[in-house]
Amino acid sequence: MSCCGLAGQPAGLRLAEVLRLGLAVASPKLPTHHWKILSALLVCRTPALGGHRYSCQQCGRSHFVPHSCRNRHCPLCQGQAAHQWLERQQSVLLPVPYFHLVFTLPHVLNPLIQQNQRALYNLLFAAASQTLLQFGQNRFAAQLGLTAVLHTWSQTLLDHYHLHCIVTGGGLTADGSRWVSTSAQYLFAVRALSKVFRAKFCCGLQQLHAAQQLKFHGQLSTLAQPDAFARFLRQAARPKWVVYSKRPFAGPQQVLAYLSRYTHRVAISPRRLLALNQQNQTVTFAWKDYADGARHKTMTLAAKEFLRRFCLHLLPKAFVKIRHFGFLSNQQQKIKIAQARTLLKPRTQLEATQGSHPIQLCAAQPTTPPGRVCPHCGSDRLWLIEIVPGIGRRSAIVPTLDSS
Numbered sequence: 050m051s052c053c054g055l056a057g058q059p060a061g062l063r064l065a066e067v068l069r070l071g072l073a074v075a076s077p078k079l080p081t082h083h084w085k086i087l088s089a090l091l092v093c094r095t096p097a098l099g100g101h102r103y104s105c106q107q108c109g110r111s112h113f114v115p116h117s118c119r120n121r122h123c124p125l126c127q128g129q130a131a132h133q134w135l136e137r138q139q140s141v142l143l144p145v146p147y148f149h150l151v152f153t154l155p156h157v158l159n160p161l162i163q164q165n166q167r168a169l170y171n172l173l174f175a176a177a178s179q180t181l182l183q184f185g186q187n188r189f190a191a192q193l194g195l196t197a198v199l200h201t202w203s204q205t206l207l208d209h210y211h212l213h214c215i216v217t218g219g220g221l222t223a224d225g226s227r228w229v230s231t232s233a234q235y236l237f238a239v240r241a242l243s244k245v246f247r248a249k250f251c252c253g254l255q256q257l258h259a260a261q262q263l264k265f266h267g268q269l270s271t272l273a274q275p276d277a278f279a280r281f282l283r284q285a286a287r288p289k290w291v292v293y294s295k296r297p298f299a300g301p302q303q304v305l306a307y308l309s310r311y312t313h314r315v316a317i318s319p320r321r322l323l324a325l326n327q328q329n330q331t332v333t334f335a336w337k338d339y340a341d342g343a344r345h346k347t348m349t350l351a352a353k354e355f356l357r358r359f360c361l362h363l364l365p366k367a368f369v370k371i372r373h374f375g376f377l378s379n380q381q382q383k384i385k386i387a388q389a390r391t392l393l394k395p396r397t398q399l400e401a402t403q404g405s406h407p408i409q410l411c412a413a414q415p416t417t418p419p420g421r422v423c424p425h426c427g428s429d430r431l432w433l434i435e436i437v438p439g440i441g442r443r444s445a446i447v448p449t450l451d452s453s
Contacts, residue, residue, distance in 0.1 A: 055094060055251045060324070061319055061320070061322070062319065062322040062325055063125075063322075064090060064123075064124055064125075064270070064317070064319055064322065065090055065091050065093065065294055065450065066083060066325055067307070067322060067325055067332045067352060067356075068087060068090060068091060068356060068359070069091060070325065070330060070332070070351040070352040071329065071353055071355055071356030072087070073352075073357065073360075074330050074352055074353050075352075075353040075356060075357075075383065076321045077356065078361065079360060082363075082365070082366045083360055083363050086120060086122050086363050086411070087360075088122040088361060089118040089122075089380050090118065090120060090123050091120065092118065093117050093118035093120070093123050093125055093126065094115040094116070094117050094118075094125055095115055096115060096440055097114075097435045097440055098115060098116040098117070098118065098439045099115070099116050099117035099436070099438045099439035100113055100114050100116050100436075100437050101113070101114045101433055101435070101437070102114075102131065102429040102433075102434050102435040102436075102437055103423075103430075103432060103433055103434065104432045104434045105423040105425065105426060105430065105431055106427055106428070106431070106432060106433065107423065107426055107428035107430050108276040108423060108428065109425040110423070110425045110426075110427050111434065112423065112424050112425070113437065114421065116439070117421055121313070121315075121362070121364075122163070122315055122362075122363060123315070124315045124317070124318050124319055125319070125370060127315060128155075128314040129313070130170055130313050131313040132380070133306060134312060134371075135305055135312075138196075138305070138308065139305065139441065140312065140386075141307070141377060141382060141386050142216060142301035142304065143194075143301070143386070143389055143390070143393060145168075145217055145218045145219050145230070145393070146218030146219075146231070146233045146297050146298065146394055147215055147216065147217060147218060147298040147301070147303075147304045148215070148216045148217075148218060148236045148295075148296065148297050148298070148299065149213065149214070149215055149216075149294070149295065149296075149297070149307070150181070150210055150213075150214045150216060150236070150239075150293065150294050150295070151213055151214070151291075151292070151293040151294075151295070151296040151410045152173070152176075152180075152211060152212045152213040152214065152244070152246055152291075153210070153212075153290070153291040153292070153293070154173065154210045154211065154250070154290075154291050155285055155288060155290060155291075156208075156209075156291075157285050158210070158232055158285055158286060158390055159208045159210070160268070160269055161269060161272070161281075162208070163208065163361070163448070164255075164263075164264050164265065164269060165263050165264055165358060166364075166368075167365040167368060167419070168257055168262055168263065169210075169254075169362075170199060170210075170365075170368065170370075171355050172250060172253040172254070172257070173199070173210065173212055173250070174197055174199070174263075175253065176212060176246055176249040176250040176253060177246060177273060178195060178197060178214075178372075178374040178375075179249055181193060181195055181214060181242075181374075181375075182195075182244045182374060182375055183239075184237045184242065184245070184247070185220055185375070188237070189201075189219070189229045189231065190222060190229065191220030191221055191222055191227075191228075191229040191375050192221050192223070192375050192385075193216055193217055193219070193375045193376070194216070194217040194220065194373075194374075194375040194376045194377035195214050195215060195216045195217065195222040195373070195374050195377060196214070196215045196308075196371065196372070196373050196377060197212050197213065197215075197371070197372050197373075197374065198212070198214075198309075198311055198312055198370065198371050199212055199370040199371075200212070200213060201316075201362045201364075202316040202317075202361070202362045202407075203360065204336040204337050204338070204339070204361060205336050205348060205358075206316055206317060206355070206358035206361070206362070207358060207361075208304060208362075210359050213311055215298075215304060215307070215308070216236060216299070217377075218230065218231045218232075218233060218373075219231050220375065220376065221376050221388060221389060221392075225388045226387070226393040226394065228389060228393055233295060233297065236294065236297075237294075239292045239293065239294050240342075242292040242317060242392040243289060243290045243291065243292040244290075246290060246292055247286060247290040250290075251282055251285070251286050254282060257281065257430055258275070258278050259429055259447070275328055287290065300421060308337050315357070315362075316358075316359055316361075316362040317334065321334045321335045321336070323347060325352075326450055327416075329349060330352045330353070331349050331350065331351055331352060332349070332350055332352055332355050333347055333348065333349045334347070334355075335349075336348055344433055353397045362447075366408055370400075376389070388445075401418065419431070
């Protein structure tokens with residue numbers, strides 16, 4: 050497909066086109082908050098939001114750059130948000146190994162999670178972080194630092210709830226007087242992690258049910274009864290829960306590269322959208338089948354079904370999906386990072402005197418987006434000649450935007 054003709058608009062099939070077709074053939078029952086998100090995505094980088102008009106000093110031609118919606122569910126807007134977030138994270142990186150662990154919830158819990166997203170997302174963060182911090186305290190007598198990122202989707206846009214955790218290869222003792230290092234290749238046994246994680250999550254579910262903080266609608270209505278919920282919980286706890294440990298990062302540079310891909314990712318990126326068939330009302334997208342050796346495949350869905358799957362991954366209003374724990378928590382971060390740097394400084398100095406290369410704490414790639422350039426000649430010599438107001442959001446679903 051060709052570009053829409055406005056500077057700043059990426060070429061190719063846009064998510065808004067697919068969502069607009071899905072909404073044209075279906076009228077899903079969604080919370081008001083979800084309608085506001087869809088409204089924002091439909092008008093992102095269109096004249097409906099206004100924009101800036103620039104004149105190029107080199108070629109003399111002008112072009113229009115539309116405003117973005119800045120919604121965190123919009124794939125067009127998350128690039129800049131990721132850059133800004135990464136710039137802030139560089140200040141807390143340490144010259145130590147980092148580990149990547151993934152905590153996954155069994156699919157039998159999916160219907161319950163869909164009806165209790167905020168409560169069970171919070172429980173997932175709590176169970177995973179408490180498990181890692183407890184293991185760190187028991188094995189190393191130290192407080193680890195970790196960053197957790199919530200993902201709710203599979204490659205085919207179905208619900209697949211899991212938490213990506215980036216864990217420091219070491220931690221601080223309680224009094225902050227020593228840094229305790231872990232092995233550079235191994236952190237914890239994943240089988241032991243999965244058992245404790247399962248126990249903590251199921252215990253949390255029981256507490257939420259006892260406090261009547263869970264909702265049960267439709268086919269789940271019988272779970273409001275304690276006996277039925279207890280049976281459901283035993284069914285969920287019966288299989289092994291999955292905690293996956295990926296290869297350790299080589300250092301902070303690799304951590305930044307990873308985080309830049311995962312922290313602000315949405316359920317599907319525009320590059321995966323391949324074709325939209327208006328006549329058949331279908332959309333084709335690319336996906337990776339990890340059960341088949343990570344082979345690249347394509348899938349075609351009805352636009353209505355694509356819309357349904359996409360809406361599964363709209364987060365609750367103001368929900369924080371990136372969280373820090375241990376000595377990286379917001380309350381301790383500034384003091385603890387300073388202590389860790391002081392304790393790690395002699396080690397990096399020793400490595401330098403022995404001829405090794407200490408890890409640099411800056412990203413390998415620049416974290417600022419490229420400057421705006423003229424789409425006609427490529428020059429960056431631009432004059433702002435006009436701020437164009439929005440023409441209204443009549444094409445949107447609701448008149449207000451959600452910038453959560």
